[in-house]
Amino acid sequence: METIKFVHLTDTHMNAPQTDNMFSKFNLAGKVTRLFEHLRDTNVAPAFVIVTGDLSHEGGVEDYAYIRQVLDQGSTMIGAPVYVVLGNHDHRSPFREGFLQQDASEDAYFYSITINGLRLIGLNSQVPGQHHGRIDEQQLAWLEETLSIPAENGTIVALHHPLLSVNGMPDDHVLENRKQLGDVIVGTDVVGVLAGHVHSNNVGSYHGICSVAATGTAFAGELADEENYRMIDFLGYNLVTVNGEGISVQSVVLPSSQEEYFRFPIALLAVETNH
Numbered sequence: 001m002e003t004i005k006f007v008h009l010t011d012t013h014m015n016a017p018q019t020d021n022m023f024s025k026f027n028l029a030g031k032v033t034r035l036f037e038h039l040r041d042t043n044v045a046p047a048f049v050i051v052t053g054d055l056s057h058e059g060g061v062e063d064y065a066y067i068r069q070v071l072d073q074g075s076t077m078i079g080a081p082v083y084v085v086l087g088n089h090d091h092r093s094p095f096r097e098g099f100l101q102q103d104a105s106e107d108a109y110f111y112s113i114t115i116n117g118l119r120l121i122g123l124n125s126q127v128p129g130q131h132h133g134r135i136d137e138q139q140l141a142w143l144e145e146t147l148s149i150p151a152e153n154g155t156i157v158a159l160h161h162p163l164l165s166v167n168g169m170p171d172d173h174v175l176e177n178r179k180q181l182g183d184v185i186v187g188t189d190v191v192g193v194l195a196g197h198v199h200s201n202n203v204g205s206y207h208g209i210c211s212v213a214a215t216g217t218a219f220a221g222e223l224a225d226e227e228n229y230r231m232i233d234f235l236g237y238n239l240v241t242v243n244g245e246g247i248s249v250q251s252v253v254l255p256s257s258q259e260e261y262f263r264f265p266i267a268l269l270a271v272e273t274n275h
């Protein structure tokens with residue numbers, strides 16, 4: 001098979017310029033544009049880009065219309081399509097109206113698309129109004145049926161909540177029913193599961209399947225000291241290569257200020273929805 005390269009980025013937490021929220025002053029959309037400019041200028045030439053959720057920080061229709069504009073401009077800049085999934089900060093109806101320009105609907109947003117023989121499956125792990133993530137029964141049944149026919153160059157599954165736990169973070173950050181999802185994907189042609197949500201780079205193996213949570217473009221999260229967690233300015237993406245022998249994930253970090261955005265007690269990670 002031919003080698004297929006694509007870009008995985010996540011947690012853009014963007015909002016329309018006029019929106020007022022805790023991140024407004026940081027121009028998070030400007031960072032996403034800077035990332036696309038970097039992809040263009042370094043001629044990365046990915047087959048596609050996948051954004052694994054928390055597209056908005058608290059998205060309304062106008063926010064999603066704006067996010068669509070930013071990602072469309074990026075897509076044009078690099079000559080490759082951009083696909084997205086929803087995160088816990090996203091909202092289904094405003095997303096469908098503003099981003100997809102469809103009628104408002106609380107239906108889960110999931111899909112399968114094949115690019116150069118590589119199948120990309122986007123799942124909706126976001127549960128309306130909740131911080132935790134789950135893949136519902138409807139998606140699990142659909143996924144099982146979809147995966148019953150292998151793709152020419154394998155399959156990538158993209159979702160917001162990761163399969164693997166992350167040091168220093170409570171367990172509710174991990175996909176609640178990961179075992180159910182694992183039962184569906186293990187033994188199929190799935191070569192990688194890509195996620196976000198935890199705002200730190202975590203690479204591992206879930207029952208033999210490469211499982212990655214990327215750092216967000218909005219900020220990185222890290223332990224500040226024994227009692228506190230902090231969010232810092234960060235910008236980067238993962239370049240994923242699939243070639244029939246395996247999958248490789250290269251983390252690319254772009255210059256950023258590393259300025260501390262916020263600091264809060266670790267205990268709040270379990271109840272806050274700031275990430």
Ligand SMILES: [Fe+2]
Nearest residue numbers: 087088197275
């Ligand atoms: Fe999230």
Ligand SMILES: [Fe+2]
Nearest residue numbers: 011054197275
């Ligand atoms: Fe996030």
